Amino acid sequence: MTSAGTDDSGRVVVVAGATGFVGTHLVDGFAARGWSVVACARASQRFDAWLRRRPGVRRVTFDQLEEGPGAVARAVAGYDVRGSVAAIGGWDVGTGLLETSTDAFRAVLESHLTPHLVTARAVVPALDAAGGGVHVVLNGVAAQQAIAGAGGVCVTGAGLRMLTRVLREEDGYPSVRVRDLSLMAALAGDERNLDPVAELAPATVVAAVEDVLLAAEGDDWAVGGEHGPTARVVG
């Protein structure tokens, strides 16, 4: 390995939402574990600056994901691709739902839910074309627990769980397994989590995603909280 994400003999993972708090830890963590990494994020000067600090990481923009599987398929061609992980969305706490404007609610749908469909629509066929793999959708405790003031994140988290289930049910690409991995605690070091009840080390999350990518079975997984280390969740 010559620099982050350039282990050409190793396994490849695609990280969508690469520039986010979790995504950045995933990119750097997988590179440190010897994986090659394809990073997907919205085209911006920030993304370009982020990439310059990670010279081996390959770039795919969300505009390219909107166009279909081509850019991801080209980025993983010739590699031992195992799968992809979507770390899109993030924490957002503020006003109650009844005080939330229509525009603000639409903005949360646009940032927390729609990009997951865009990602899956591009990545799942690309993985299939490359021989199959696992698409891991990251979610959080808000998908399962109603939290006052975090209605947008709760509603989109619950919707995202159902999105992954419907994708599994439709099973349009049987060589690709879609899995839900819920991070049931705040990520240590993310200062947006004020007064967290429990924390997860970023390295634990990287290991959990790797576990799920390499696991033979299981649809829903969780790490942290009462689940402790990566656990398959039934029901």
Ligand SMILES: NC(=O)c1ccc[n+]([C@@H]2O[C@H](COP(=O)([O-])OP(=O)(O)OC[C@H]3O[C@@H](n4cnc5c(N)ncnc54)[C@H](OP(=O)(O)O)[C@@H]3O)[C@@H](O)[C@H]2O)c1
């Ligand atoms: N952070 C935590 O403590 C924590 C705890 C538990 C679970 N999680 C879960 O981990 C996942 C990622 O969270 P995070 O904290 O890393 O979020 P984050 O730091 O806010 O990053 C969000 C990512 O989503 C991207 N994004 C936002 N809107 C987008 C859009 N419209 N189109 C395309 N990309 C868009 C952002 O891209 P740009 O860079 O272009 O804005 C960024 O890469 C979420 O599912 C969350 O529920 C996080």
